[in-house]
Amino acid sequence: MSLRSSSPLSSPRSGASRGDGRLRERRRRRLETRPGYVVVPDLGEPPSSPTRRHESGLVHSATMVARALASKYKPLDKNSDLITIELFYPCPNAKERYTLAYPTTAGEYNPVHDIYTTVPLILENCVTEAYASRFGTNRHGILRSIMKACHTKDPHGLASAIEDYNDEMQHYWSALSLPDDTFVPFLAQSASYDLVVHMMEQSYARTVAPFADALNHYTGFSNNVYGEIKHRLVAQIMNTVKLKPGMVYLDMGSGIGNTVLQVAAEHNCESWGIEVMETPAALADSQRRDFTERVRLYNKPCGTISLLHGDFLNTPAIDAVIQRADVILVNNYAFSAELNHQILAKLLDVKNTVKIVTLKAFVAVERRLSARRVDAIESIFRVTEHYFGKSCVSWTNEGGSFFVHTVDRASG
Ligand SMILES: C[S@@+](CC[C@H](N)C(=O)[O-])C[C@H]1O[C@@H](n2cnc3c(N)ncnc32)[C@H](O)[C@@H]1O
Incomplete structure (x- = not known):
């Protein structure tokens, strides 16, 4: 059984009754209207061998989790559903989907740890100092809420902190889109x-x-x-x-x-x-x-x-x-x-x-x-x-x- 089909947020399963399908569809639409929440799309079978090439470039974190066996990932909180969120990156409209799950085996890819390391690196390296301060630090504000929710494995706290982070990132996107040269030298700096x-x-x-x-x-x-x-x-x-x-x-x-x-x-x-x-x-x-x-x-x-x-x-x-x-x-x-x-x-x-x-x-x-x-x-x-x-x-x-x-x- 795949992780996708065990999730209440997933696409309707084949063989499910029509009533179940409608209910799921209504729930899916309601969730989709909440910013930052998306439904895990049907991703098809995982590539069977490394020689099968990916046609599209980016492999979303959520795709990794969705392709894994259900036994490999569990919801962060056992009383809660699997949630898939979008994390905004510091380039206008750049987003990656993450499913807030944790791996059941050590050494397996961990989406929450990925978010935990990605967000501070974005703020240190890819957002100008003036804008980075709007996200707080690891002692206060949005960044602290994200770090804390990762530590406490609180999926709803993390989803909500990332919504706040995404709102701020959208302000940054708007600033980047303004026709002035303020950001040119900053954007020309190579990655550390x-x-x-x-x-x-x-x-x-x-x-x-x-x-x-x-x-x-x-x-x-x-x-x-x-x-x-x-x-x-x-x-x-x-x-x-x-x-x-x-x-x-x-x-x-x-x-x-x-x-x-x-x-x-x-x-x-x-x-x-x-x-x-x-x-x-x-x-x-x-x-x-x-x-x-x-x-x-x-x-x-x-x-x-x-x-x-x-x-x-x-x-x-x-x-x-x-x-x-x-x-x-x-x-x-x-x-x-x-x-x-x-x-x-x-x-x-x-x-x-x-x-x-x-x-x-x-x-x-x-x-x-x-x-x-x-x-x-x-x-x-x-x-x-x-x-x-x-x-x-x-x-x-x-x-x-x-x-x-x-x-x-x-x-x-
Ligand atoms: C030790 S690996 C090095 C990988 C990488 N350059 C690094 O240092 O991390 C050496 C690679 O050279 C490749 N190789 C050997 N002969 C080659 C050839 N004639 N043309 C292209 N690649 C070759 C091998 O298949 C192997 O993957």
Whole structure:
């Protein structure tokens, strides 16, 4: 039985009597007239596999709950019905539906926790200070009411506090729509690291997490071993290579597209990735659709995101990006020596100013050309080693190194 059909707010069930149907329809209309309340729409069956792509971009929080089994989510208050509300975002008419339920298993997506973290981040990052003060703080006003209702798992208190929040947000929408330039510099600011990570976690929970097990289907000790660089290390790497807005970034072997999304939103760069495996490539596409919409909801700028499904050794569009790229990431931790060599051959046409970041060095650190014969391709790069701390990559909790290659054609 699905969660939707157990909810008194859901669409009429097949097989229900006509009288029941009318009653439900009347109740549905009455609820729909209350601002902030919506009826969970019929969402159809969940996608059966990660390769079935979502046609529309945003995956609403309520969709996640509606697609889950009824046993996975419970109403916040056992004496109360499931309520679905709309949460307004700081971009005119941008809304997301949330069903106020909590998961019965630890680690499952939690809509109330999502609201609890989303609202303060919106107020800190996406609403001008003058307007943010109208929402109160975590000690008084609307923000406090939302925090308190989340803590006490009070669905009606939370729905009512969010109605107040939505009313204020509508004032902000009106201000944004006025034909003056007051907001232009504010709206041009890129999302902070914390906000980017939050948006990515929202997209991941909605599009990748339900299929995360499928990412472990690869041949062990092959070039397709799946592993991820965590957000913190991506930020450290981009800081080290001094990535700037407008630059071109490429992730060769981009998996589910995480680094590509982060760089586009955090640094406003033209951001590219390519992944050969079907499952991560399909999940990357779902994530991109949700994430692109989500950045728009938060009213933040974002560079263009292009995630291709293909072989980076054999994709002309990527050859063209390699020639323009300012920063190239190759997470080659599990790549064979042969594949590393083939990648190096692809990198002969890079710009002189490019920075190529790898998890295993292409060339020996501190190489001395005179000491040994250096391969012609390797000899155009200089490499420096940089250290990262614990819990920065998905395949180990230990710290490690990344390597930055710069072009030095003169000594090659
Ligand atoms: C360790 S994962 C890295 C994911 C992501 N770049 C990160 O660091 O978080 C390496 C990915 O490279 C992909 N890959 C290996 N050979 C490739 C090729 N020839 N073309 C495109 N992708 C490839 C693998 O399938 C795998 O998903």
